[in-house]
Amino acid sequence: MADAAAAPARGQTLFPALFVLLWSTGFIAAKYGLPHAPPLTFLLYRFALVATLMLGVAVATGATWPRTPAQVAHVAISAWLVHGVYLGGVFVSLAGGMPAGTSAMLVGLQPILTVLLARAWFGERVVPRQSIGLLMGLVGVYFVVRHKLNFSGDLSGLLPSALALAGISIGTLYQKRFCSHVDLRSGAVIQFTACALVYLPLCLLFEGTGVQWTREFIFALGWSVVVLSVGAISLLYWLLRHGAAANVARLFFLVPAVTAVAAWLMFGETLDALAFSGMGLIAVGVALARPLR
Numbered sequence: 001m002a003d004a005a006a007a008p009a010r011g012q013t014l015f016p017a018l019f020v021l022l023w024s025t026g027f028i029a030a031k032y033g034l035p036h037a038p039p040l041t042f043l044l045y046r047f048a049l050v051a052t053l054m055l056g057v058a059v060a061t062g063a064t065w066p067r068t069p070a071q072v073a074h075v076a077i078s079a080w081l082v083h084g085v086y087l088g089g090v091f092v093s094l095a096g097g098m099p100a101g102t103s104a105m106l107v108g109l110q111p112i113l114t115v116l117l118a119r120a121w122f123g124e125r126v127v128p129r130q131s132i133g134l135l136m137g138l139v140g141v142y143f144v145v146r147h148k149l150n151f152s153g154d155l156s157g158l159l160p161s162a163l164a165l166a167g168i169s170i171g172t173l174y175q176k177r178f179c180s181h182v183d184l185r186s187g188a189v190i191q192f193t194a195c196a197l198v199y200l201p202l203c204l205l206f207e208g209t210g211v212q213w214t215r216e217f218i219f220a221l222g223w224s225v226v227v228l229s230v231g232a233i234s235l236l237y238w239l240l241r242h243g244a245a246a247n248v249a250r251l252f253f254l255v256p257a258v259t260a261v262a263a264w265l266m267f268g269e270t271l272d273a274l275a276f277s278g279m280g281l282i283a284v285g286v287a288l289a290r291p292l293r
Helices: 002-023 026-036 039-061 069-095 100-107 110-121 128-148 158-178 184-206 215-241 245-267 273-288
Strands: none
Touching: 002 215, 002 245, 026 039, 026 069, 026 215, 026 245, 039 069, 039 184, 039 215, 069 100, 069 158, 069 184, 069 215, 100 158, 100 245, 110 128, 110 158, 110 245, 128 245, 128 273, 158 215, 158 245, 184 215, 215 245, 245 273
């Protein structure tokens, strides 16, 4: 009994850090994969492979399945928001030439928007200390990605990024509200199948199915399927089940900083003293925005 009670506590300590680390690799995977496939086609392959993989896992492990059409509908709607709209918006904006830093900055508004929505939807209480922490986190994100920002006359990438922001913010709240008791294994099958069914006609209409099966694309696709769509998404849903939505959202402030460090190490991208100061500011902001005791 003691070990069972300690498991959630250990998860509350380890899983947030692991989630941030895994989620932060999303832009890296996109950088590898998007030169070799249109954005929606890339995601279609990703969704279909994850659905197939998780179907095998769900059947092999005896996962429980939603019992009513309403439950299935809730899972599908959550998927269309968290995966379909969010990932689609980010990938389309990146494929259209928007700098990753600009996209990260715009999507970095997600913790602020989620807090506002959580207060209105769930009545979650936010004290001044947490509000200050959220604002500090946002300023820190700007310091980290400021040299990659580009708000020139081409605004074509803003709409997809804005849709991505809305999708991840509303989708995480919807997941917490309506899908908290769905088995993560069967839920993943339904979610990624629902996204693949929507993306298939979109790809045929607007992109075709042309993919260059290079080593870089295969690596990016495999990483996206196993590490991001299975690993990071499962962690996100676990965290939503065991914590307030606003408290989970604050973790997204850490993503641009960790992504910037990874890009610095892997691609030699710029990371200066002010960026490191921004990372410190983010860390303090996240600490201030920690859950209420």
